[in-house]
Amino acid sequence: MWTNVADQGNVVTKMEVSGRMxxxxxxxxxxxxxxxxxxxxxxxxxxxISRRPGRxxxxxxxxxxxxxxxxxxxxxxxxxxxxxxxxxxxxxIELAVFWIHSDAPDAFRIIADEISTHAENPxxxxxxxxxxxxLNPDPPPVPPAxxxxxxxxxxxxxxxxxxxxxxxxxxxxxxxxxIQNDWEHSVVGTLEPxxxxxx
Ligand SMILES: NC(=O)c1ccc[n+]([C@@H]2O[C@H](COP(=O)([O-])OP(=O)(O)OC[C@H]3O[C@@H](n4cnc5c(N)ncnc54)[C@H](OP(=O)(O)O)[C@@H]3O)[C@@H](O)[C@H]2O)c1
Numbered sequence: 001m002w003t004n005v006a007d008q009g010n011v012v013t014k015m016e017v018s019g020r021m022x023x024x025x026x027x028x029x030x031x032x033x034x035x036x037x038x039x040x041x042x043x044x045x046x047x048x049i050s051r052r053p054g055r056x057x058x059x060x061x062x063x064x065x066x067x068x069x070x071x072x073x074x075x076x077x078x079x080x081x082x083x084x085x086x087x088x089x090x091x092x093i094e095l096a097v098f099w100i101h102s103d104a105p106d107a108f109r110i111i112a113d114e115i116s117t118h119a120e121n122p123x124x125x126x127x128x129x130x131x132x133x134x135l136n137p138d139p140p141p142v143p144p145a146x147x148x149x150x151x152x153x154x155x156x157x158x159x160x161x162x163x164x165x166x167x168x169x170x171x172x173x174x175x176x177x178x179i180q181n182d183w184e185h186s187v188v189g190t191l192e193p194x195x196x197x198x199x
Contacts, residue, residue: 039064044095093123099128155196
């Protein structure tokens, strides 16, 4: 689904929007709803992890499918079972987007390990992190076969030098851009000047 293409003399990787992958969006009913919808509109099977099911509907523009995995990702054994169950039903996961709160310190490892265990090929993980990742940019350990990409959420500096946090649309658009370009590290908005962030 990602191919190398020439771009002004450089070889860069781009995601092709055709084809069907099994994808998962952890926390895909909140600010990443736009990512969930975009993946389905481009024909992918999207498993969405959240405690309450999202309200996604298949329209004539949408060639993919949504599947809710309703689980509290702090419940480790249930989480592992649910992710394994989704892969048994829809195949190995090739693309994952994670937005996981810090009150679930094991969820990242559990989901990533489960995906790698069933992976037939290297799979991509776009890890969405809050702006505090600016102070601690080291990626977490990832299992074999995982191609780790980090998307850090920054803020918007307005022309009058006030600042604000990103809107849900800006967050989803930034994550989609990172996926399309297969960026290993990207920032949505800005992290500079750090002292200028909203308080
Ligand atoms: N730099 C920035 O601009 C920045 C950075 C971070 C956040 N934000 C903002 O902060 C706001 C709050 O963030 P948020 O995390 O509440 O965002 P959110 O994406 O709106 O909601 C969190 C997502 O994770 C799911 N979730 C939460 N806890 C879960 C659990 N224990 N198990 C399974 N799924 C769980 C939620 O569904 P369920 O509730 O149904 O489980 C939902 O899908 C956002 O609206 C965003 O705009 C801004």
